[in-house]
Amino acid sequence: xxxxxxxxxxxxxxxxxxxxxxxxxxxxxxxxxxxxxxxxxxxxxxxxxxxxxxxxxxxxxxxxxxxxxxxxxxxxxxxxxxxxxxxxxxxxxxxxxxxxxxxxxxxxxxxxxxxxxxxxxxxxxxxxxxxxxxxxxxxxxxxxxxxxxxxxxxxxxxxxxxxxxxxxxxxxxxxxxxxxxxxxxxxxxxxxxxxxxxxxxxxxxxxxxxxxxxxxxxxxxxxxxxxxxxxxxxxxxxxxxxxxxxxxxxxxxxxxxxxxxxxxxxxxxxxxxxxxxxxxxxxxxxxxxxxxxxxxxxxxxxxxxxxxxxxxxxxxxxxxxxxxxxxxxxxxxxxxxxxxxxxxxxx
Amino acid sequence: xxxxxxxxxxxxxxxxxxxxxxxxxxxxxxxxxxxxxxxxxxxxxxxxxxxxxxxxxxxxxxxxxxxxxxxxxxxxxxxxxxxxxxxxxxxxxxxxxxxxxxxxxxxxxxxxxxxxxxxxxxxxxxxxxxxxxxxxxxxxxxxxxxxxxxxxxxxxxxxxxxxxxxxxxxxxxxxxxxxxxxxxxxxxxxxxxxxxxxxxxxxxxxxxxxxxxxxxxxxxxxxxxxxxxxxxxxxxxxxxxxxxxxxxxxxxxxxxxxxxxxxxxxxxxxxxxxxxxxxxxxxxxxxxxxxxxxxxxxxxxxxxxxxxxxxxxxxxxxxxxxxxxxxxxxxxxxxxxxxxxxxxxxx
Numbered sequence: 001x002x003x004x005x006x007x008x009x010x011x012x013x014x015x016x017x018x019x020x021x022x023x024x025x026x027x028x029x030x031x032x033x034x035x036x037x038x039x040x041x042x043x044x045x046x047x048x049x050x051x052x053x054x055x056x057x058x059x060x061x062x063x064x065x066x067x068x069x070x071x072x073x074x075x076x077x078x079x080x081x082x083x084x085x086x087x088x089x090x091x092x093x094x095x096x097x098x099x100x101x102x103x104x105x106x107x108x109x110x111x112x113x114x115x116x117x118x119x120x121x122x123x124x125x126x127x128x129x130x131x132x133x134x135x136x137x138x139x140x141x142x143x144x145x146x147x148x149x150x151x152x153x154x155x156x157x158x159x160x161x162x163x164x165x166x167x168x169x170x171x172x173x174x175x176x177x178x179x180x181x182x183x184x185x186x187x188x189x190x191x192x193x194x195x196x197x198x199x200x201x202x203x204x205x206x207x208x209x210x211x212x213x214x215x216x217x218x219x220x221x222x223x224x225x226x227x228x229x230x231x232x233x234x235x236x237x238x239x240x241x242x243x244x245x246x247x248x249x250x251x252x253x254x255x256x257x258x259x260x261x262x263x264x265x266x267x268x269x270x271x272x273x274x275x276x277x278x279x280x281x282x283x284x285x286x287x288x289x290x291x292x293x294x295x296x297x298x299x300x301x302x303x304x305x306x307x308x309x310x311x312x313x314x315x316x317x318x319x320x321x322x323x324x325x326x327x328x329x330x331x332x333x334x335x336x337x338x339x340x341x342x343x344x345x346x347x
Numbered sequence: 348x349x350x351x352x353x354x355x356x357x358x359x360x361x362x363x364x365x366x367x368x369x370x371x372x373x374x375x376x377x378x379x380x381x382x383x384x385x386x387x388x389x390x391x392x393x394x395x396x397x398x399x400x401x402x403x404x405x406x407x408x409x410x411x412x413x414x415x416x417x418x419x420x421x422x423x424x425x426x427x428x429x430x431x432x433x434x435x436x437x438x439x440x441x442x443x444x445x446x447x448x449x450x451x452x453x454x455x456x457x458x459x460x461x462x463x464x465x466x467x468x469x470x471x472x473x474x475x476x477x478x479x480x481x482x483x484x485x486x487x488x489x490x491x492x493x494x495x496x497x498x499x500x501x502x503x504x505x506x507x508x509x510x511x512x513x514x515x516x517x518x519x520x521x522x523x524x525x526x527x528x529x530x531x532x533x534x535x536x537x538x539x540x541x542x543x544x545x546x547x548x549x550x551x552x553x554x555x556x557x558x559x560x561x562x563x564x565x566x567x568x569x570x571x572x573x574x575x576x577x578x579x580x581x582x583x584x585x586x587x588x589x590x591x592x593x594x595x596x597x598x599x600x601x602x603x604x605x606x607x608x609x610x611x612x613x614x615x616x617x618x619x620x621x622x623x624x625x626x627x628x629x630x631x632x633x634x635x636x637x638x639x640x641x642x643x644x645x646x647x648x649x650x651x652x653x654x655x656x657x658x659x660x661x662x663x664x665x666x667x668x669x670x671x672x673x674x675x676x677x678x679x680x681x682x683x684x685x686x687x688x689x690x691x692x693x694x
Binding site for chain 1: 494
């Protein structure tokens with residue numbers, strides 16, 4: 001259990017640094033309106049979040065170089081980039097709540113409570129708020145104190161990670177409307193939107209800041225563990241406890257998300273089940289009974305077990321690649337544990 | 348006329364470099380959907396635009412150091428950032444057309460021509476497309492070949508410019524809904540959203556890439572010339588020729604923009620004129636006759652002349668500050684001419 005304590009401790013450090021960052025940012029702001037928007041970005045960022053990406057970037061760094069506080073500072077860039085993407089995501093998905101609180105564009109709409117265009121105005125301020133968080137990401141990186149050559153490479157990597165995530169996002173938006181969306185499209189989506197963004201990218205970001213090129217085996221670890229992470233996320237999305245995940249269990253289904261669970265269930269079950277799945281996917285009127293039946297189909301068809309098996313295989317291969325990376329053993333052990341943790345977490 | 352030729356030549360070089368950038372980007376993309384979105388960003392970027400910001404950044408660099416091709420490459424960052432902000436702007440303003448063509452989110456909506464949610468899907472892809480253009484901006488900068496120390500400072504400056512513009516954007520969104528919006532709020536808006544973004548920021552970006560801190564007098568030049576640029580833009584917005592500007596003359600009025608022309612006209616005219624202005628501002632049903640009457644009020648009240656006078660004063664003070672900057676005379680002469688050009692252009 002010591003790794004869970006380490007994880008909580010790293011999260012605590014990151015939270016404190018984020019809080020300091022926003023305190024400084026707010027003290028440089030001289031008008032009430034700007035302060036209100038910056039405050040929304042701060043509250044959104046500080047309210048929950050597992051800090052997985054900064055933590056992984058710190059471990060990626062620590063494999064190759066001892067941490068002296070600079071990496072903690074630089075790692076905030078990934079959490080600020082996460083806020084940026086989530087704020088925009090919530091606008092795209094028209095989500096009103098995240099982590100048990102109103103989303104930024106909803107909060108911003110409250111500024112215009114009596115205005116009939118409050119929703120649109122809130123979304124507009126939300127788009128800008130996301131853009132601001134992205135600026136903050138580059139700022140903390142550039143001010144982290146690493147040698148300029150490393151900063152330049154990590155800065156290019158940060159943009160490249162967000163770029164790949166953007167391509168994944170486009171594919172994601174598109175996927176709900178593609179009749180022919182198949183498992184290989186889905187894997188491409190996971191590699192772009194989760195692996196690169198959540199694991200491989202942060203590891204590479206950390207390695208570059210340690211003055212190293214990304215190790216090929218470490219990269220494989222990142223891609224494999226990232227896909228496993230996503231498969232587990234999809235399981236939580238359908239079977240998870242809403243009270244724990246903070247995310248409505250209906251939302252993946254209502255959004256029409258074609259997860260591996262769904263694709264395989266359609267492939268592995270009969271005509272009537274397939275028709276049922278098609279009728280609930282992307283249907284805003286899905287009932288609790290529908291959800292229950294969908295879960296039954298996913299389990300009975302063998303799709304649930306298929307995802308579990310794939311996750312296990314991915315994690316064990318990820319750890320194999322990781323073991324070939326030359327570097328600090330304790331950082332590697334932590335990452336090895338993390339690969340398991342990512343597919344066992346309850347939120 | 349030689350400067351106009353120089354301007355056109357620089358624009359030509361920037362256009363060619365942008366075109367090469369997108370060609371390379373497209374050749375690294377392996378699926379049709381991503382290529383389609385990147386193609387939209389390319390078409391949007393290459394279709395028109397004066398390239399003012401990259402040109403000004405090159406001049407800011409050339410005051411202090413001879414250009415050897417690296418600055419041209421780095422300057423593209425400002426044009427890509429411009430695409431990013433405009434793509435998001437068009438979503439916020441719900442603009443269907445820009446520079447005589449469909450805006451990116453409208454174009455993206457066409458992918459889903461038969462889908463009832465085509466508008467929302469187009470906007471979602473538009474948000475991501477803007478985010479991608481921002482990534483490209485950082486990428487070209489980091490790959491421009493300047494020494495790392497300079498890239499780090501210019502990268503932080505690029506983010507800081509976009510950050511300030513974001514605060515300006517928030518104030519802009521808010522301004523239409525502030526009863527008490529006054530001339531000093533407006534000047535703050537112009538300083539953030541135009542001066543910093545269009546003139547002072549690009550000059551600073553160029554100076555940093557030349558290995559210099561921003562010169563204080565050059566900064567004053569940028570802020571003053573930037574406000575003058577904005578005042579002229581507002582005049583074009585109300586009195587300009589739509590065929591030449593490519594922007595509907597109604598749009599500023601329909602958006603409820605409180606320009607200096609409007610604020611001063613309200614201050615300097617009688618009760619009935621004031622009421623009339625309030626009735627058309629932000630009114631989507633504004634007629635051609637209304638616009639004509641609004642123009643008459645702006646001229647007859649003396650507000651038009653007030654803006655012209657202020658512009659002249661700003662430009663002349665800007666040039667005064669510029670003359671105190673130590674550096675290459677020909678780059679300075681060009682900038683001096685540019686200050687005049689920015690308030691005389693017809694589009």
